[in-house]
Amino acid sequence: MSDSRIDQGYPYHSLKAEETTERLNSSREGLSDEEAKKRLEKYGENKLPEQNKTNILELIIKQFKDFLVLILVIAAIVAWISGSMIDVYVIIGVILVNASIGFTQEYRAEKAVQALKSMIKQEAVAIRNGESKVVESVKLVPGDIIELDEGKSIPADARIIEKKNLQVEESSLTGESVPVDKETEPLDEETSLPDRKNMIFKGTYVARGTCKAVVTATGEHTELGKIAESLHEVEEQESNFRKKTAQLAKIMAGIAVSTALAVFIIGYVFRDFSFDDILLVTIASLVSAIPEGLPAVLSVVLAIGANRMAKQNAIIREFTATESAGSLNVIISDKTGTITKSMLTVKKIMLPDESEFEVSGSGYTEEGEISRDEEKINPGDNPLLDQMLLIAAYCNDASVEQPEDKEDPEVSGDPTELALLVLSLKAGIKDVEEFGQAEKLDDLPFNSEQKFRASLLKSSGDKRQMLFMGAPEKMLELSKSINTKDGPEDLDEQNKKAIKEKIQKLSSQAMRVIAGAYKAAGDDKEAVDAEDAEGLTFAGLYGIIDPARPEVAAAIEECKSAGIRVIMATGDHKETATAIATKVGIIEEGAEGSEDCPVALEESELDVDDEKFREYTDCTNVFARVSPETKLRIAKTLQQKDILIGMTGDGVNDAPALKVADVGIAMGKRGTDVARDASQIVLSDDNFASIVNAIRQGRIVFRNVRLASYFLITTNFASALTLISAMVVGFTYPLLPTQILWINLVTDGIMDISLATEPDHGDMMKEKPLKKSEPILNKQIIPYLLIIVPVMVILALLVFDHYIGQGVEKARTGVFLVVAMSQVFNAFNMRSLTRSVFSIGFFRNKWLILAFVASILLQIAAIKLPFIQHIFHFRDIAWVDIAVITALSGLVFVFGELYKLIRNMVKN
Numbered sequence: 001m002s003d004s005r006i007d008q009g010y011p012y013h014s015l016k017a018e019e020t021t022e023r024l025n026s027s028r029e030g031l032s033d034e035e036a037k038k039r040l041e042k043y044g045e046n047k048l049p050e051q052n053k054t055n056i057l058e059l060i061i062k063q064f065k066d067f068l069v070l071i072l073v074i075a076a077i078v079a080w081i082s083g084s085m086i087d088v089y090v091i092i093g094v095i096l097v098n099a100s101i102g103f104t105q106e107y108r109a110e111k112a113v114q115a116l117k118s119m120i121k122q123e124a125v126a127i128r129n130g131e132s133k134v135v136e137s138v139k140l141v142p143g144d145i146i147e148l149d150e151g152k153s154i155p156a157d158a159r160i161i162e163k164k165n166l167q168v169e170e171s172s173l174t175g176e177s178v179p180v181d182k183e184t185e186p187l188d189e190e191t192s193l194p195d196r197k198n199m200i201f202k203g204t205y206v207a208r209g210t211c212k213a214v215v216t217a218t219g220e221h222t223e224l225g226k227i228a229e230s231l232h233e234v235e236e237q238e239s240n241f242r243k244k245t246a247q248l249a250k251i252m253a254g255i256a257v258s259t260a261l262a263v264f265i266i267g268y269v270f271r272d273f274s275f276d277d278i279l280l281v282t283i284a285s286l287v288s289a290i291p292e293g294l295p296a297v298l299s300v301v302l303a304i305g306a307n308r309m310a311k312q313n314a315i316i317r318e319f320t321a322t323e324s325a326g327s328l329n330v331i332i333s334d335k336t337g338t339i340t341k342s343m344l345t346v347k348k349i350m351l352p353d354e355s356e357f358e359v360s361g362s363g364y365t366e367e368g369e370i371s372r373d374e375e376k377i378n379p380g381d382n383p384l385l386d387q388m389l390l391i392a393a394y395c396n397d398a399s400v401e402q403p404e405d406k407e408d409p410e411v412s413g414d415p416t417e418l419a420l421l422v423l424s425l426k427a428g429i430k431d432v433e434e435f436g437q438a439e440k441l442d443d444l445p446f447n448s449e450q451k452f453r454a455s456l457l458k459s460s461g462d463k464r465q466m467l468f469m470g471a472p473e474k475m476l477e478l479s480k481s482i483n484t485k486d487g488p489e490d491l492d493e494q495n496k497k498a499i500k501e502k503i504q505k506l507s508s509q510a511m512r513v514i515a516g517a518y519k520a521a522g523d524d525k526e527a528v529d530a531e532d533a534e535g536l537t538f539a540g541l542y543g544i545i546d547p548a549r550p551e552v553a554a555a556i557e558e559c560k561s562a563g564i565r566v567i568m569a570t571g572d573h574k575e576t577a578t579a580i581a582t583k584v585g586i587i588e589e590g591a592e593g594s595e596d597c598p599v600a601l602e603e604s605e606l607d608v609d610d611e612k613f614r615e616y617t618d619c620t621n622v623f624a625r626v627s628p629e630t631k632l633r634i635a636k637t638l639q640q641k642d643i644l645i646g647m648t649g650d651g652v653n654d655a656p657a658l659k660v661a662d663v664g665i666a667m668g669k670r671g672t673d674v675a676r677d678a679s680q681i682v683l684s685d686d687n688f689a690s691i692v693n694a695i696r697q698g699r700i701v702f703r704n705v706r707l708a709s710y711f712l713i714t715t716n717f718a719s720a721l722t723l724i725s726a727m728v729v730g731f732t733y734p735l736l737p738t739q740i741l742w743i744n745l746v747t748d749g750i751m752d753i754s755l756a757t758e759p760d761h762g763d764m765m766k767e768k769p770l771k772k773s774e775p776i777l778n779k780q781i782i783p784y785l786l787i788i789v790p791v792m793v794i795l796a797l798l799v800f801d802h803y804i805g806q807g808v809e810k811a812r813t814g815v816f817l818v819v820a821m822s823q824v825f826n827a828f829n830m831r832s833l834t835r836s837v838f839s840i841g842f843f844r845n846k847w848l849i850l851a852f853v854a855s856i857l858l859q860i861a862a863i864k865l866p867f868i869q870h871i872f873h874f875r876d877i878a879w880v881d882i883a884v885i886t887a888l889s890g891l892v893f894v895f896g897e898l899y900k901l902i903r904n905m906v907k908n
Helices: 017-023 033-043 056-062 067-081 085-118 223-233 240-270 275-289 294-311 321-326 383-394 415-427 472-478 493-508 552-561 574-584 610-619 628-639 652-660 673-677 688-728 737-755 779-806 808-829 846-864 866-872 879-889 891-907
Strands: 123-128 131-136 145-148 157-169 205-217 314-316 330-333 345-350 356-359 370-372 399-401 410-412 439-447 452-458 464-470 479-482 512-521 536-545 565-569 600-602 622-624 645-649 663-667 681-683
Touching: 017 157, 017 205, 056 085, 067 085, 157 439, 205 439, 240 275, 240 321, 240 688, 275 688, 294 314, 294 321, 294 688, 294 737, 314 321, 314 688, 321 663, 321 688, 330 628, 330 688, 345 383, 345 415, 345 493, 383 415, 383 452, 383 464, 383 512, 383 536, 399 415, 415 512, 415 536, 452 472, 464 472, 472 479, 472 493, 472 512, 472 536, 493 512, 493 536, 493 574, 552 565, 552 574, 552 688, 565 574, 565 628, 574 600, 574 622, 610 628, 622 628, 628 645, 628 652, 645 652, 645 688, 652 663, 652 673, 663 673, 681 688, 688 737, 688 779, 688 808, 737 808, 737 846, 737 866, 779 808, 779 879, 779 891, 808 846, 808 879, 808 891, 846 866, 846 879, 879 891
Parallel strands: 330 565, 330 645, 479 536, 565 622, 600 622, 645 663, 663 681
Antiparallel strands: 123 131, 123 145, 145 205, 157 205, 314 681, 345 356, 345 536, 356 370, 399 410, 439 452, 452 464, 464 512, 512 536
């Protein structure tokens, strides 16, 4: 059997089924194992190209593509030229530590995403050697005959050759929100992808029915593979955080170079230092102004945030997305499974006699009961209700099983039929002998053209009846009577009007409405078909809802208080979307909107020019029946402002929007691999509340980055200014480069990393989002530069002057101690720029307290232990002097607290 004619891009939908198998050099008996093996070698495995597959070398190189790292490299080169090899080794160590932290975090995130992918079972049933057998999906080849039934994932693109009541859920590929009926007849060659009803596609799944199909394309040649490949063409946005840190690095570099030049000019031109001496001082100044520990601090802050997010079900794939999540201004979220549970549940039952029943419980568990006016109703209490429960129990092809070793039940079947089956389980209808002994003789699956399904039931006494369930309008059309306590009565116009009002009432409550009906059958009736659906007795209505996740309303309220706008973009109907959006708080209760600013819009209403579209995106928060292309247009329109956009998605067709968004958020459970690969964050629980938790942690990350940066700037600026001031007033340089490096890496390094662990102060979600262009450094730092830096410099000069008579090395030791201790105390100022450390909890950051103690002990060790004294040219200082210098250094904390007190008094 030769496969030389196989073309995986051929329009097989235009061929007859027999022509397709012939062109693929196959038959209905399938391929032989030998032929399948040959084709596998020729065409490769049936898997998608992985756009973001972890490449260890690339991940390592990525860690060094940072402007701050470049500054450190330059500093190391300068130190090497001047012979300061200790400086060189320490700086290289900082670079490697920073790279290790970043690499470890991103590698772990990729592994977590890969673990999510591996949870999905990848098997298929193929006919090989004339027999059906289970094979790995990746081993499928063009020409394979595959067999599929309800609930099965479609493993490759294929041409249908046989089918029975086949419907396929293609929303992940085409955006179509309802299952598509499939057929076998050939179509025009120009038929668009969504209308190729004789084809099935990789990444979708069978919603109902069964089929046989011949594989026409695998791997990258599938429609799914083409979209995955096309993501190369979508320009990935540089993360906002990388832009901000690059800007910060340039500012730091400017400060470092400026102070170093100032020192060189003052020393060489005005103080007549020799070139060798002034070069050493210049290096000291450069080292003092460069925040060597900042790259490591940034990595630690991001890693802490990412780990906190992971514990709250948000896996960070792109390291810097940790911070970007905290800066989001708008979240564009889908509805099903994210805001709602994606578990249809019957909440109401309405009978023709005006009776109305409530159903408690949600999901697929049997917990819940039926009640009327808060009184529980049991089977047998109401014959009309029993008929509806009988239809729910037997007019479906779903199943629910509760394994002993699992918390959640195992389910299969159509979501609507599952909801009805669970209703019957809650009621316990099958536990009643009269109903439990019934036997289903035949089944007619749902069909979107006929809009109903049916079952033939034989109950006690060999009484037979046909049960029907479907669209309420269709059931009304097929019914001639209604069920009443006195038996069936004619269905007149008044009854129809009353039932239609009930349908409208349920629909307005975000419920999907399904009607039940029945019809007596003869004793010899053995099968049910579509022609039997006439002269039915209308039994009532089921109100079914995909309930909102209980935690979502609070999460959206938290978004509002945080100034974050939430937009729902869904493929569902406007009425359903509006009702759910109102329930969770996206739309205010009673909001009516206006012509220029509707509360909700559908895809058909968005065919407007860019200006009008921009107006809509400014004020409308619900977009229904929208395609992925429209979601992308919404995101791009909003991105034209100075704001950050977060986009959720799960389908293949969501991938471009996820990639373009500032933060793409993919679903971990029901999302596709392509969507996950295009995102920066993956939700392992598909829950909107997890997005809000990620935002909170992201805000903490940005605040801690800002606090650590401010701490380094104030302390490093003070060190540099101390050098300059000492030379201006006639002293020699008060610190050696190695001494400054010790302060920058040991003292600052311990304290700024402890600042990276600063917890939430309870106000993170009460502040408005930052602008997209908001820099890390802003005017908040100015008061601290004007207050803290002069205190540090004055203390250093006074101590230098006090000890200079005992030798320059002892004077430098004193300056080292006062600068180091001042910076330790300054870390407490930086825990909050506006609130007193006592109001946020002095001991709340235990890591800062430990760092405070450790840093003091290390400074004392440096000047007391002989071998460290020798390396850094220190001299011993008396214990009393150490205590006095430490106490004086605490003045920076006192002045910081005074500033906050006065600021808050003036503000209030």
